[in-house]
Amino acid sequence: MYLTYLDNNTWLIEIGNKKILLDPWLVGDLTFANLAWFFKARRLQERLIPENINLILLSQGLEDHAHSRTLKQLDRHIPVVASVNATKIVTELGYTQIITLTHGDTFSFGQSLEITAVPGSPIGPMLVENGYLLKEIETGFSLYYEPHGYHSPLLKKFAPVDVIITPLVDLALPIFGSFIYGRKKALEVTQWLQPQVVVPTTCGCDVIFEGFLASAIKTIGTIEEFCFLLKQNEISAQVLKPQPEERIPIHLSKRKVEIN
Known part of the structure; x- marks a missing residue:
C-alpha cells in the first residue's frame, strides 16, 4: 500500500493494484457557491493530475471533496464511487x-x-455523507x-x-465551536x-485560506499532542506526518488470529 498526500482532503491511495484518487482538489481555487469573500482557498502550487487513475472516490458533494474544476479535468470514463450527494x-x-x-453498501x-x-459527516439536518x-x-x-x-x-x-486517515486536530469557529473533529474523536476511533x-488529513499544508470564514477559523491541538494521547492510552499505532506529493510506503504486519 502507498499513500500520496495531495493536500487538504486529497489523496492518491495505491491499494489492491489500483490507484484511487480520493476527494480531488488539484487545480484552481476552492470556494463555496462562488462566494470568495466568504471563503477562498488557493494552492501555492497546483498539483499535477496523477496518471493511470483506476477509480475516483468521493466522500461528499461539497466543493472541497468534489471540486468541479478538478473533476472537469479528469477523464469522464474513469469509474467513480460516490456518496448520494457527490x-x-x-x-x-x-x-x-x-x-x-x-x-452499508x-x-x-x-x-x-x-x-x-x-x-x-452530517451536512445540514437531513444529510449524512460517507466515510469509507x-x-x-x-x-x-x-x-x-x-x-x-x-x-x-x-x-x-x-x-x-x-490504516486510519482522519483529522487529528480540531478546527473551530467562535460561538459555533468545532466543525472538524480530531483530538478526542481521533483517539476514540483509534x-x-x-x-x-x-x-x-484536512490540514492544508500548502494552501492559503482567505475570506471572512477563514479568518475566524482556529486550530485546536497538534499532531504531537495526539501522539501524547496515544502514549497515555498505551496505543502503539504509528502516526505519520505526510508532506504534499510524498509517496509513502505503508508497511503493515499480518495480525495474529486468536483462537478461543
Whole structure:
C-alpha cells in the first residue's frame, strides 16, 4: 500500500493494484457557491493530475471533496464511487460510470478491492455523507477514511482496521465551536479500530485560506499532542506526518488470529 498526500482532503491511495484518487482538489481555487469573500482557498502550487487513475472516490458533494474544476479535468470514463450527494455533481459533469454507495453498501472493484460506505459527516439536518473502508482482498489489509472526524459506532464491527486517515486536530469557529473533529474523536476511533498506522488529513499544508470564514477559523491541538494521547492510552499505532506529493510506503504486519 502507498499513500500520496495531495493536500487538504486529497489523496492518491495505491491499494489492491489500483490507484484511487480520493476527494480531488488539484487545480484552481476552492470556494463555496462562488462566494470568495466568504471563503477562498488557493494552492501555492497546483498539483499535477496523477496518471493511470483506476477509480475516483468521493466522500461528499461539497466543493472541497468534489471540486468541479478538478473533476472537469479528469477523464469522464474513469469509474467513480460516490456518496448520494457527490453523485449529483459527477452526473452533471457527464461521468459515464458512477457507483453510488449508501451507508452499508459495498462495491467490489474487480477481484482485488472492496469499498464499503459507512456514515460520515452530517451536512445540514437531513444529510449524512460517507466515510469509507477499503479492503485489499489478497492481503486483508484495510484502510478507513473520514475527513471531518465523525466516526460512527458501527465501525466497531470492522475492527481491526490497519490504516486510519482522519483529522487529528480540531478546527473551530467562535460561538459555533468545532466543525472538524480530531483530538478526542481521533483517539476514540483509534481505540475502536486498533490501527497499525494513523495519518492526518484536512490540514492544508500548502494552501492559503482567505475570506471572512477563514479568518475566524482556529486550530485546536497538534499532531504531537495526539501522539501524547496515544502514549497515555498505551496505543502503539504509528502516526505519520505526510508532506504534499510524498509517496509513502505503508508497511503493515499480518495480525495474529486468536483462537478461543
